Amino acid sequence: MTDDGGQLAIGELRDPQPADGAELIADLRQELDDTNRGLIALHTELEAAQRAASRLAAIVTSSNDAMICVDPAPTHLVQTWNPGAQRLFGHTEQQIVGQSAGVLLPAGAMDALHAAVAEIRAGGRAEPHETRWRRSDGTEVDVAVTVSAMSGADGTLIGFSTVARDITAQLAAQAELAAARAEREVQGDRDRIARDMHDLVIQRLFGGALTLESTLGLLADRPQVHKRVRRVRDDLDDTIRVIRSMIYALREQKQDRDGKGLRSRLVATIERATEALGFAPALRMTGLLDTDVSTEFADQLLAVLGEALSNAARHAHATAVDVSVEVTAADLCLRVSDNGQGIDPAVTRRSGLANLRSRAEELGGTFTLVANQPAGTVLEWIVPLSGSHN
Template sequence: MEGTEEGLSTDARVLLEAVAAMSSDLDLDKVLRRIVESACELTGARYGALGVIGDHDDLAAFITHGVDDDERARIGDPPHGRGILGLLIRHPGPLRLPHLQEHAASYGFPANHPPMTSFLGVPVLIRGVAFGNLYLTEKAGRAEFTEQDQALVEALASAAGVVVQNARAYALSERQRVWLEATARLEQALRPGSTTKEALDLVAVAARVVSRSPLVAVLSDATGTPSIVSTEGREADSAPLVVAKAQDAVLEAFAGGRPDPVALDDELLAVAVPVRAELFGAAVLVVVLDPRQERGMLRADLDMLSSFGEQAGLALDRARALADRAELAIVSDRDRIARDLHDLVIQRLFATGLQLQGVRGQVVSPVVADRIDSTVADLDTTIRDIRSTIFALQRPGATSLRAQVAALALEYEGVLGFAPVVRTAGPVDTAVSADICEHLVAACREALSNAARHASARSIAVSVSTDSEEVVLTVTDDGIGITPGGRESGLRNLRQRADGLGGSLSVLPADPRGTRLLLRVPLSGSSVQQA
């Protein structure tokens, strides 16, 4: 070896510079490329490569030096670990050959591959376990690599193992940090009261961003059969095909298992990850990963993805619990208001009405007596309205007959120019069946539509009342009334609907003007025929 002024040989100095260059970065991709470049510079090899060994003793990644992008594209897919490359995987140890093609394990080269003769292969070990292999070919100016080349590359590979271990540890900590940040952002983004679709969309976005996946699909079995609820990624259109190929893994994940990745085309993997959420409901993430981009860290990424699924389930349950708590607070407030209205307001109004009735017997003036009677009637109407309000507070929701009629009145406010007054009496939401309720709402719509087109009314009152035998829908307007001999297409529809329900329809003049429409339907024994 040629000496230098510092007392180090040229090879030793180049080796130290190579180790220093490898150690100057913690980015795993850059470290692997610098290892290959340093090995080529150290030995004078024209071509170099570092093959990262995957979980199935194949090459999960193949980093090259000396081959440009155009040549790499003409060669085609990277090697999988057969022939000489596979020999070093199965038997990790240095291998030096003067003629690569003459070895018994030689597998040959694909079309458009540059010619290669001399070969030097050295394993890169991390704590005694092979991480990958350094492959060098075509030593410049020599027919074959020397023992000195082999010794230098072995020393380089030994140092590279430490550098790669540090880079992998750093990369792993960074990925863990990114996954934790994604989980934290997901918890912040999940708002209480979000719909199932909105919540699962957020889960899909978080998983796709962190995993760098071309496709993330979220499945739910809320209907009894697993179905795709949300998709994310540039390959989102292929979600049904991917889910179909991974069907067994998806079912296993819904059962709470952790299935193995499913191989797809183009060497991609589909991973089914359970999202365990007790309150929100079960869901499964299907994430497509490219193991060639993982640089031997696929297993670590699978563990982090599984942990993300568990944390996402907790975040979904937390959002649902907060929404349930808020809804419970609203229900409690409704119950308190309803109780106060019943125990305080109604009782006081009722007592006031009784006092007025007691005073009426002592009144001589007919005018005053009529005024008291009118006031008592108004109090009775007010009590009925408050009772309707109490019932609505105790049974919130748009599916009740009371709520549907009220919503219909608001709908026609824009058409009429005013909001019809809605009153209910009796247990209209519990005594009236769903079939009758549907037809009553349709009849009310027909009546309001007729009044809007023909009555020229300034006020309309809608009343729904029920007792143990029948339910009565009353629509009263102060319009011009029904013109004798006029068209009755709307009324004909209402009569047909009443007949189909086994009831009756009455159209009477209102006092002092207008029209009163009464639809009576028996609560039992009606034959619902009208669609």
């Protein structure tokens, strides 16, 4: 209460502030706290987003794959271009951004990109595909391409992310593997043919020749028939030698693929002939046989040498054979000399010798067979090396 002058009476207290003012302050304090927590949460989210963006940028920058974004228009203008794309295709970012993807894609590759875009528009995704893209220098590179849609915050399509990976090494490895498998199959066929020819054909021919040999003794009083039967027997012998040469060639091809050069193959041929001859022929090799003689010429040379050594063992009955193989700047020369019985003048028809002459003539070379002194024969087989290198 107050006195008449409006002063508070002794012992009285002022009225406290209105209750609604305190509540207002408390509400404001709560709102400030909530705002502060919201700002802290927003700042945390922004930092996480920035870290994620930094990680994504680091991945895009460091990737060896070409990562390219193109707009959804039919021309597919390039929007982004990472360092991997520059390394793979040669264009810098300044040169390519804003250009049509057609700069990179030949007709077939552009059709593949349009097909992938159509798949995405229809079903939301496209299967990766393999194609060829064009580098800045005009060459083309094999790539595996993955195309994905890029959407804005409102879900609107804003472009396509295209990842192109260089698969040149992968395709080369696949081709090498396929070639190796095919080679194994071919080699298996060659081994089977060589085995069948040895085990079946040669044995039957050899049996027939032995039968004719035994028949000759019964035809001594019929010289004309005797001569005809002997000719058939000689033909069988020549056929056997030809087949054996083919078997040797098949086996030598396998040895050559296993890493043996011509010198090693020549030594192997001499070693095989040692058993049939009963002694080791002398071998002299001159020149760059392993580098200057093509596979085709080496195969022909070995076939001729095998036939010559077989003749020395079966017909000449030699006690010494000298083999010389020489490579000059122009020719490949084979010389085989023996001290055997020489050539029977009465024998004018030998398919084995005709085969050796044919092998030389097919390669543009010459074949001669002359008498050795004081006894035996000298075989010379010479072919030019021009055009024989692999």
